[in-house]
Amino acid sequence: MRTRGTILLACVFGGLAFGYVLGNIGFGDYAELNAMFTFQDLRMFLSFAGAVVIVAALFAVLRIRGTKEKIHAGVVPGAILFGAGWAISGGCPSIPIVQVATGYVPALITLVGVVVGMRLSRWANSRFFHVDTGSCGL
Template identity: 25%
Template sequence: MKTTKEQIEISGEPFVCEAPNDMKRVEGPLENLKYLVVGIGFGIVFVKAEIISWFRIQEMFRFQSFHMYGVIGSAILVGMVSVYLIKKYNIKTMNGEEVIFHPKKFQKGQIYGGLIFGLGWALTGACPGPLFAQIGSGFVVVLVTLASAVAGTWVYGFLKDKLPN
């Protein structure tokens, strides 16, 4: 497997990512510890806010509680304001590099993927964000959900060229 800035060669064919990582400086293993610390903090917030609760997720899908909608809505708002501020003030990364936003092309497959994702989320009470927080909280049955997510990702990668856009 050959890796360059914008291209990965898989099975002899180039694969170009629609949302590439434009980072110019490669971070070393010790520099990546900051992501571990942020991830652990993020997991703690998920647990304390009850975002990983199967019951809270079921309440959301049954329209019985505003809790999860409030969390998701506030996350969207924070993301929108953050992107606006990054673009307006040309805010750089911690390494001083420019943040580049690439336009994304809509494909009808995103609708199908969203429906499958939502169905899986409703059935299992887990989406990729809180999966690890659930496992870390002792809900080991979620390992089945994690294995299923990995298997689904592999199957998608295997069938991607045969699926409709």
């Protein structure tokens, strides 16, 4: 039987290993990300596109289908907050994991911000919005 601690430990080690690999190919470098988003260097953009193709193929093979439910009201504000956090920290929530795995210790501050944001989101949702959050988050 898997305990919550075992799953968390597996996620931490898996995330660090994933981050190490991504860090070695340049995904943890702010300059690389900036070059991708300003279309100065398409290498990373094509890597993302390749990953999407691989995942789409896996979904097709495993016959995983999306739902036809309406998008709930939390998606748009969540996307805005996600983008703002990306702009402030220089990356999406996975990039600090990449940076920590490559030895960039200040990224721990960003990770703390991610965890605090997730906790605040759960608190605000339970107190004000009451939107079903499923099993995601810490």
